Amino acid sequence: MNELLKQLTEAVGVSGAEKEVRLLIRDLIADHVDEWSVDSMGNLLATRRGTGQYDMRILVDAHMDEVGLLITDIDSGGMLSFVGAGGFDDRALLGKVVQVGPDKITGVIGARAVHLLSNNEYSRTVRTDAMRIDVGAKSEAAAKVKIGDYAAFVTEYEELDGGRTAIGKAFDNRAGCAALVELLRGERYPFDLIASFTVQEEVGLRGAEVAAYNAKADAALVLECTPAYDLPNEKDASPNVALGKGASVYVMDSRTIQDPRLVAHLMATGDARGIRYQVRQPGGGGTNTGAIQRAGAGIPVATLAVPGRYAHTPTMMISLDDYESVVRLADAALRSLTPEIIRRR
Numbered sequence: 556m557n558e559l560l561k562q563l564t565e566a567v568g569v570s571g572a573e574k575e576v577r578l579l580i581r582d583l584i585a586d587h588v589d590e591w592s593v594d595s596m597g598n599l600l601a602t603r604r605g606t607g608q609y610d611m612r613i614l615v616d617a618h619m620d621e622v623g624l625l626i627t628d629i630d631s632g633g634m635l636s637f638v639g640a641g642g643f644d645d646r647a648l649l650g651k652v653v654q655v656g657p658d659k660i661t662g663v664i665g666a667r668a669v670h671l672l673s674n675n676e677y678s679r680t681v682r683t684d685a686m687r688i689d690v691g692a693k694s695e696a697a698a699k700v701k702i703g704d705y706a707a708f709v710t711e712y713e714e715l716d717g718g719r720t721a722i723g724k725a726f727d728n729r730a731g732c733a734a735l736v737e738l739l740r741g742e743r744y745p746f747d748l749i750a751s752f753t754v755q756e757e758v759g760l761r762g763a764e765v766a767a768y769n770a771k772a773d774a775a776l777v778l779e780c781t782p783a784y785d786l787p788n789e790k791d792a793s794p795n796v797a798l799g800k801g802a803s804v805y806v807m808d809s810r811t812i813q814d815p816r817l818v819a820h821l822m823a824t825g826d827a828r829g830i831r832y833q834v835r836q837p838g839g840g841g842t843n844t845g846a847i848q849r850a851g852a853g854i855p856v857a858t859l860a861v862p863g864r865y866a867h868t869p870t871m872m873i874s875l876d877d878y879e880s881v882v883r884l885a886d887a888a889l890r891s892l893t894p895e896i897i898r899r900r
Contacts, residue, residue, distance in 0.1 A: 557875060559583070559736060560721060561712040563729035567654065569623030569705040570640045570757045573597055576619045580732060580752050587739045588750070598766045599752040601739065608745035609894055614772035614854070615738060615748060615885070616763060616843050617731035617779070618756030621724065622867050624653065624688070624706040633696030634687035635662065637706060641757030645683055647868035653688060656704035662690040708869035719875050720798070726871040728756065730861040731778035734882045744889055746773075756843055760810075763843035767850035774817065774897045775856040776885060777844045780873065781805075781835055783862035795838065796862040798873070801831025802880040805858035808838065810845030817857035820896050824888040831880050835860065855897050859885055 562583075568576030577599050581591060588601040599619070605611075622641030629635055635655065648664050655662050666686045688706060690696055710724035735750055749770045753762035767775065781803050785794035796803045804821050805813050825832040844858045861881050864872040 556714060556718070557721065559733045560723070560730065560878070563733050564710075564712050564723040564725050566729075567659070567707040568619050568621055568725070569707050570620040570755050572705045573619045573754045576729075576732070577752065580619065580736065583736050584739050584750070594765060594769065596762045596765045597754040598762045600766060600769070601750040603739055603743065603748045603750070605744045605746040605748065611746035611773045611894060612771065613744070613746050613748055613889065613892065614751060614767065614770045614775035614847065615735055615889070616751045616753055616766065616775060616777045616847060617735045618728045618753045618762065618843055619732060620754055620757050621707065621727065621729070622757050623708070626655065626688070626700060626702055626704045626706065628702060629697050629700065633692040634689060635696070635700060637683065637686070637688055639683060640705065642867050643683070644867065645680055647865075648683065648686060649681060651869045652709040653706040654709050655688060655690060655706040656700050658699065660690050660699050661709070662688040662706065665689050710870050714875070720872060721875055722870055722872050724869055724871065726861065726863045726873050727780040727866050728778075730780040730863070730873060730878055730881075734778045734861070734878070734885060737882050738886055738889070741886060746892075748889070753843060760841070760843050760846035763846040764850065767847040767854060771851065772854055773894075774814075774892070775847050775854050776817070776889065777842050777847065777856060777858040778881065778885060779842045779858055779860035780863045780866070780871070781860035782840070782866035783864050785862075785864070793836070795836040796833055798862055798864060799876060800833045800862075801877055802833070802884045803835045803860040803862050804832050805835050805842070805844070805860065806837050808840045808842065808845075810841035811848050811856075813844065813857045814855040816896055817855055820892065821857060821859060821884065821888050824891060825884050828883070828887050830884045830887065832884060
């Protein structure tokens with residue numbers, strides 16, 4: 556059992572309310588870093604000084620937040636209206652168990668019963684504005700929950716397939732956070748490593764913009780969990796990434812073109828060390844790379860990700876072999892990173 560992933564995925568940290576995750580990570584890294592701080596946005600920043608071989612500051616980032624819900628109204632019957640904090644597929648919500656507010660009140664996402672729907676309604680996806688969270692209360696619901704409270708999904712971490720596949724909530728991006736924690740627990744790097752566990756990625760890369768500005772790094776690596784579209788499809792199209800084929804190396808997404816020198820370095824390191832990786836098909840989506848690249852006078856940055864099925868739903872699935880490939884490739888690439896690799900010619 557990967558206890559680190561279990562701890563991190565089961566913690567609650569919806570965008571804008573990451574405190575529980577931040578405190579957990581702080582405790583996990585405190586004995587392995589030289590200093591840590593929390594900035595005005597809520598980002599957890601930690602410095603691990605290097606051996607002094609290179610006079611560089613390298614930023615490694617992983618966002619702490621997860622998609623979730625935000626309570627917008629409580630009706631006279633005690634039902635809670637909500638909106639999403641982060642992007643959702645409405646089809647994934649009905650019948651899911653959530654925990655609401657700081658007291659983690661249990662609720663169920665419901666809507667009008669299926670056998671009461673008309674033919675037209677039956678063929679349409681129920682939208683979130685027609686759903687409610689039922690906490691089993693009536694007029695006393697307002698005493699337990701208030702408008703503005705967050706709701707997070709309740710999903711236990713579990714390992715399948717002899718322990719090589721895992722399911723749980725918030726692998727996006729607690730998988731990246733776990734990988735960064737593992738890097739901080741290893742041997743020191745030839746340069747100072749600045750770790751940023753950032754907030755509010757799912758609602759616009761907001762924490763990373765602040766963290767990267769303050770880091771004043773020479774280069775950066777973003778650790779993520781990227782959607783894996785590798786299920787059967789009618790067109791038999793190639794997946795963007797697939798479970799079990801290794802770490803995912805980004806080249807381009809909707810927000811940025813990755814630094815080609817760092818991309819080449821990641822691939823060359825994987826080839827030399829026999830670490831499995833796959834190239835994520837260029838296209839949509841976006842990560843904190845988009846904010847970090849533009850910070851200050853600009854920062855060379857690349858993204859390395861764990862492929863995950865069913866992103867932005869209450870339950871994701873990852874391959875633990877892919878996760879280990881991300882940790883190994885990130886570590887090896889950082890240890891072999893030199894000033895010459897990122898120097899502009």
